[in-house]
Amino acid sequence: xxxVVTRFAPxxxxxxxxxxxxxxxxxxxxxxxxxxxxxxxxEDIDITRSRRHEWVDLMYEDLAWLGxxxxxxxxxxxxxxxxxAAALARLKAMGLLYPCFCTRAEIKAQIAEMGRAxxxxxxxxxxxxxxxxxxDEAEARIARGDAHAWRLDMERVQDxxxxxxxCDMHKGVQRCVPTVYGDVILARKEMPASYHLxxxxxxxxxGVTHVTRxxxxxxxxxxxxxxxxxxxLPVPTYCHHGLLKDNAxxxxxKRDGARSLASLRAAGYSAQDVRDSLQQALLNGGIWKV
Ligand code: GLU
Numbered sequence: 001x002x003x004v005v006t007r008f009a010p011x012x013x014x015x016x017x018x019x020x021x022x023x024x025x026x027x028x029x030x031x032x033x034x035x036x037x038x039x040x041x042x043e044d045i046d047i048t049r050s051r052r053h054e055w056v057d058l059m060y061e062d063l064a065w066l067g068x069x070x071x072x073x074x075x076x077x078x079x080x081x082x083x084x085a086a087a088l089a090r091l092k093a094m095g096l097l098y099p100c101f102c103t104r105a106e107i108k109a110q111i112a113e114m115g116r117a118x119x120x121x122x123x124x125x126x127x128x129x130x131x132x133x134x135x136d137e138a139e140a141r142i143a144r145g146d147a148h149a150w151r152l153d154m155e156r157v158q159d160x161x162x163x164x165x166x167c168d169m170h171k172g173v174q175r176c177v178p179t180v181y182g183d184v185i186l187a188r189k190e191m192p193a194s195y196h197l198x199x200x201x202x203x204x205x206x207g208v209t210h211v212t213r214x215x216x217x218x219x220x221x222x223x224x225x226x227x228x229x230x231x232x233l234p235v236p237t238y239c240h241h242g243l244l245k246d247n248a249x250x251x252x253x254k255r256d257g258a259r260s261l262a263s264l265r266a267a268g269y270s271a272q273d274v275r276d277s278l279q280q281a282l283l284n285g286g287i288w289k290v
Contacts, residue, residue, distance in 0.1 A: 003036065003209065004030065004031055004033075004034035004035075004036030004037075004209050004210055005031070005036055005037050005038075005039065005206065005207050005208050005209045005210070006026075006027040006028070006030050006031045006036065006037075006038045006039070006208065006209075006210045006211070006212055007027055007038065007039040007040070007041050007203070007206060007208050007211070008023060008024040008027045008028070008038065008039075008040055008041070008068075008070065009040075009041040009042075009043050009199070009202075009213070010023070010024075010042065010043065010059060011043040011044065011046070011047070012042065012044060012047065012052075012055035012056050012058070012059045013046070013047050013055065014055060014260070015055070015058055015059075015062070015260035015261065015262045015263070016058070016059055016062045016063075016260065016261050016262075017252065017259045017260045017261060018244055018252065018259045018261065018264075018274065018277075018278060018281075018288055018290075019214070019243060019244050019252055019259075020062075020261070021066060021261065021274065021275075021278055022214075022241065022243075022244060022278060022282075023212065023213060023214060023241070024063070024066075024068055025068075025275075025278070026212040026239065026241050027212045028068060028070075030210055030212055030239065031071075031210075036209075037071040037072060038070055038071055039070055039071060039072050039074075039075070039206050039208070040063075040070035040074045040075070041074070041075040041076075041077070041202055041206065042056060042059070042074065042075070042076045042077060042078075043077050043195065043198070043199070044056065044076065044077055044078045045077045045078055045081075045084075045191065045192075045193055045194075045195070045198055046191055046195070047078075052078065058262060061262075062261040062262060062265075065261070065265055065271055066261070066271045066274070066275070067271055072206075075202060075205075075206060077193075077198050077202065080198070080201075080202070081192050081193060083201060083205075084187075084192060084193030084197055084198055084201060085192060085193070087193075087197060087201055087231060088150065088186060088187055088192075088193070088197065090231070091152070091186070091230065091231075092150070094160075094230065095153075095156065096152060096153055096156050096157055096160070096230060097150045097151065097152060097153065097186065098130060098131055098133075098138070098150070098151055098153055098183075099130065099133075099138050099141070099142060099148040099149070099150060099151075100126070100129075100130040100148055100149045100150070100151045100183075100185070101130055101133075101141055101146050101147070101148045102126075102129055102130060106129075107124065107126060107127070107129075108124070110127050110129055111124050111127060114127060119181075119182070119219070120219070121216060121218070121219045121220070122181060122182065122219055122220065125181065125182025125183075126151060126182050126183045126184075126185075128183055130151070131151075131153060131183065147188075147189060148188070148189075149185045149187065149188035150185065150186050150187045150188070151183040151184065151185055151186070152183055152184050152185075152186050152223075152226075152227075153183055154178040154179045154181065154182065154183050154184075154226070155179055157178045157226050157229075157230055158177070158178040158179050158226075160229075160230060161178070161226065161229035161230060163175050163176060163177050163178070164176050164225055164226070164228075164229045164235075166221060166222075166225040166235055166238065167237050167238065168218070168221075168237075168238045168239065168240055169210075169237060169238065169239040170239065170240065170241075171218075171240070174221075174222070176221075176222040176225040176226055176229075177222070178222070178223075178226040180222070181219070181220075181222055181223050181226075184196055184223055196220065196223050196224060196227060197227065199224060200224045200227045200228050200231065200233055201231070201233070203224075203233075203236055204228070204231075204233040204234055208236050209236050209237065210236055210237050210238075210239060211236045211237070211238050211239070212238075212239045212240075212241060213238075213239075213240060213241070214240065214241060214242075214243050215240040215241060215242055215243060216243060216251075217240065218240045221238055221240070242286045243286060244259075244278075244281055244286050244287075244288045245285075245286050245287050245288065246287070246288060247287060247289070249287070252288055259288065259290075261274065264290065269290070273290075274290075277289065277290045
């Protein structure tokens with residue numbers, strides 16, 4: 001397979017942990033198998049500015065310690081807000097976005113009233129309340145300075161693109177039915193671009209042909225596929241890999257500092273020890289023992 005391009009795209013909102021190593025190795029190895037390139041992208045749009053440098057510096061230290069290298073230039077999302085803003089403007093001009101003024105508490109109350117269950121991985125889906133505001137009212141509230149987010153109108157998206165296909169290397173061809181995933185937020189005041197928007201734009205710009213990432217993002221890929229269709233972006237192949245678990249079978253969480261690479265390093269483990277433990281975990285159904 002010539003021209004395979006993968007990427008490792010960590011969100012350094014804390015120290016990297018063993019799950020990040022798994023994700024990085026998946027991307028690196030898939031590229032290596034095909035003689036391709038593996039790029040690095042720092043997904044730092046949602047990270048408190050004050051700690052961004054600290055976590056990014058630690059990330060580079062961890063990657064160097066592990067002996068992981070990446071090809072080409074590093075892409076840093078916090079340098080690219082103007083690119084995301086241009087995409088948002090395009091989506092607005094296409095009539096696919098609407099402003100939403102609901103607070104989290106209001107959304108929770110609306111959902112409770114409707115008796116809806118949460119989506120398995122995407123949480124509570126927005127019930128669409130602000131979609132029904134008149135254009136005049138929405139404009140007046142924006143002019144008044146009311147806090148708002150911009151949501152993607154999935155009904156309109158579906159009218160425009162139908163139900164496009166995408167392919168996961170493990171699970172085969174999938175059909176994306178946009179309305180199933182709710183009207184996701186693409187921007188809000190304190191976050192000018194959401195993960196969903198930035199990830200599709202950046203995968204396209206970096207020429208990523210194969211997206212490797214944890215299976216927790218499988219459902220979100222449908223949202224990404226819908227955005228690729230409306231923005232006429234190329235569609236990579238996806239490879240959603242299993243996640244590491246603790247002894248009780250629970251997914252290792254980021255906040256679980258004991259499995260951070262920095263803490264393993266401080267405890268005297270070598271990079272090879274950590275790689276060996278990861279290999280063991282993969283042979284053992286993803287259960288991380290160290
Ligand atoms: N930035 C995400 C994370 O660190 C990964 C996103 C992706 O691979 O699409 O969990």
